[in-house]
Amino acid sequence: MPSIDYDTAADVTKRLEERLVESLTGETSVSRRTVLGGLGVAGSAAVGLGSSRASATSDHDDEDEHGNFGAVGEYEDLDFDPHEFLTAFNTGDSGQDNVPQQVYEEDGRTVREFEFTAVDTTIAIAPGVEFQAWAYNGQVPGPTIRAVEGDLIRVKFTNLGRHAHTIHPHLKNLNPRMDGIPQNGPGVLDTGESFTYEWIAQPAGTHFYHCHSLPLKEHIHRGLYGTIIVDPDPERVRENPREYVNYPGPITDDFREQLVEEAKSRNHEYAENDAVNEMVMVMNSFDTNFDGGNEVYAANTRAFGYGVGDTDGEGNWTAGETKRPIQIDKNQRQRVYLSNATEFDLINSFHTHSQFFDYYDHGTTLTPTNKTVDTIMQCQAQRGIIEIDYSDHEPGLYMFHAHQSEFAELGWMSFFEVV
Numbered sequence: 001m002p003s004i005d006y007d008t009a010a011d012v013t014k015r016l017e018e019r020l021v022e023s024l025t026g027e028t029s030v031s032r033r034t035v036l037g038g039l040g041v042a043g044s045a046a047v048g049l050g051s052s053r054a055s056a057t058s059d060h061d062d063e064d065e066h067g068n069f070g071a072v073g074e075y076e077d078l079d080f081d082p083h084e085f086l087t088a089f090n091t092g093d094s095g096q097d098n099v100p101q102q103v104y105e106e107d108g109r110t111v112r113e114f115e116f117t118a119v120d121t122t123i124a125i126a127p128g129v130e131f132q133a134w135a136y137n138g139q140v141p142g143p144t145i146r147a148v149e150g151d152l153i154r155v156k157f158t159n160l161g162r163h164a165h166t167i168h169p170h171l172k173n174l175n176p177r178m179d180g181i182p183q184n185g186p187g188v189l190d191t192g193e194s195f196t197y198e199w200i201a202q203p204a205g206t207h208f209y210h211c212h213s214l215p216l217k218e219h220i221h222r223g224l225y226g227t228i229i230v231d232p233d234p235e236r237v238r239e240n241p242r243e244y245v246n247y248p249g250p251i252t253d254d255f256r257e258q259l260v261e262e263a264k265s266r267n268h269e270y271a272e273n274d275a276v277n278e279m280v281m282v283m284n285s286f287d288t289n290f291d292g293g294n295e296v297y298a299a300n301t302r303a304f305g306y307g308v309g310d311t312d313g314e315g316n317w318t319a320g321e322t323k324r325p326i327q328i329d330k331n332q333r334q335r336v337y338l339s340n341a342t343e344f345d346l347i348n349s350f351h352t353h354s355q356f357f358d359y360y361d362h363g364t365t366l367t368p369t370n371k372t373v374d375t376i377m378q379c380q381a382q383r384g385i386i387e388i389d390y391s392d393h394e395p396g397l398y399m400f401h402a403h404q405s406e407f408a409e410l411g412w413m414s415f416f417e418v419v
Ligand SMILES: [Cu+2]
Pocket: 163, 164, 165, 166, 211, 212, 213, 219, 220, 224
């Protein structure tokens, strides 16, 4: 493949990235997106943009308001790697080192137990640009939880942040005490408090979780959100196929088997799932000057995180920088679990270049809700599954990005590298 494509792609990524960082440091003359106050970036030295809050307008910028002082957990983790996050599923059996977890049986049901801790931390959202985040287990997005339909998800949650937090799951939840809202069950958890949430994993699909403390928009955009994937149970699909299709016609035996096979491909406990390359992308954004509008957009936190950096054109990327395209095997089935955690903007979107894909809104059906599209949009907390087939494409770089062009230019633009 001609390396000029790589050079051009690297150049585009670099120029956009430089422009974004410049706009954040007030060196260009761009509108409300210029950071308030006299911030300066020296070389690649990191600056805490969150510290500019004193000079920014905000109706909620005072730590004292919540009266929560005391022991405060602090992660200094600036090493979040969006490439590792992309494929980091926490199933109870296996997952990330910073997510204590286990699987066991209880009353005939599989329990997948996780320990979550909310902390105040600093995350890198672009080269040299830091954001004062609130984060589950010190990372944004929060850890991806993965369970099988009908399992019990048990989350032992401790709040070590300075504000009061909860975990609210977008699941079908039969017990109001477990809803993670201020008005029910344990309510909000103050600094140092703990509560164990228990949720049945249902329905099968791609779901969302987030803090539900007030003011909601700040607690979400600061970083307290993540994805819950509920794998369909193939045996249940065989018995209740009608629940997994948006199709009123007859369910033939062949169709039923087709649905069961599809469910196996989605279930991490089945070999059929090993054949699929699965990724999690959480579309997110950052209001670095706390003016109620976003300055930086991304999938999985790092602006242009899957853009093109320095390369020799043969898939060898310069070490030390996480920025590189998502490399995929063209002969493997590709599945993206996509969630929208963007605050302040009404919608976000996902668009592929030179390519069309199938989309399963909320991931709750085993047949696509949108067939052969190249753009889908999600409102906040909406999520779904994208399945992309590159088997007939030539190897090389294929761009994907939000088709709000502003979001793309401010960080939400990346590439698949098809090999
Ligand atoms: Cu919160």
